[in-house]
Amino acid sequence: MSRRSRGFSLVELLIALALSLIVVLGVVQVFIAAKNTYLSQNAAANMQEDARFVLSKMIQEVRMVGMFGCLETITDSSQKGDFHASQLAPIRWDSGGRKLTLVTADVGVNGDKPDWTVLSDCRTHSTAYSEGRKPVAGQLAFPIRRLTYSYSNDQLLMKSGAAAPQVLVDNVSAFDVSFGLASTATDLAASRYSSNPPDAALIRSVRLSLTLFDPNHRVADQTFNVVAALRNRLP
Structure with missing residues (x-):
């Protein structure tokens, strides 16, 4: 057999297989890295979306705290006298x-x-009643709700009235609230923050802090902070 008609030797085949294996392993590693990046980015995006939904809802409600209608003096005609x-x-x-x-x-x-x-009637009288009430001619109705947000068992829950608590978001590792306080009751701007305000009349804003975690450990814990200014002065 001539030298030109010979096939590949065993050593050449082994070298070719080794090089092919290295190339395949490199491609697999690139694929795995791309997949892990996608999963981690997707997990982070889901955490951000959950936090955006919950915190935007809470901001709306914080801004309406202390809004009890169009007159300062309100007659309490609620069933329990608790208004x-x-x-x-x-x-x-x-x-x-x-x-x-x-x-x-x-x-x-x-x-x-x-x-x-x-x-x-936004002129002379305001009266508070329990639960829902329909206004008559010349009146406006202002529904008032008591909401309770609580953190328990890695969940943030919301309770409204006598209803059972509802889960707003899972995978919560921390939930904290602090208040922006003015120096005096007449000041408009907050000068410091405290979780235990000595006087509700000093509260000018509320800072909400929410920390979420990924149960699959694809991304580090993320903490989200927002500040909502009160639109109504508290007593």
């Missing part, structure tokens, strides 16, 4: 129990029955 007490403490943060309670004007018109309804 005035809610006016005096429209926002509370229990740092030990990780619970934020808001008494706020109802956002939207598709919610359940409110805790109270203030009926007012």
Whole structure:
């Protein structure tokens, strides 16, 4: 057999197979890295979307805290006589129990029955009643709801009235609230933050902090912070 008609030797085949294997392994590594990057980016995007949904909802409600209609003086005709007490403490943060309670004007018109309804002619009188109430001619109705946000078992929950708590978001590792406080009751801007304000009349804003984690450990924990200014002065 001539030298030109010979095939590949065993050594040449082994070298070719080794080089092919190296190329295949490189392609697989690139694919795995691209897949892991996609999964981690997708997990981070999901965490950001969950936080955006929850915090934007809470911001809307925080901004409406202390909004009890168009007149300052309101007659309490609620069944339990508890409306005035809610006016005096429209926002509370229990740092030990990780619970934020808001008494706020109802956002939207598709919610359940409110805790109270203030009926007012916006000129001479306002009256608070329990649950829903329809206005008569010349009156406006202001639905008022008590909302409680709580952190428990890696979940952020919301409770409205007597309804059972509903899960807003899972995979929560921390939930914290602090208040932007003015130096005096007449100051407009907040000068410091505290989780235990000495006087509700000093509160000018609320800072919400939410930390989410990925249960599959594809991305590091992410903490989201927002600040919502109060539109209404608290008593």
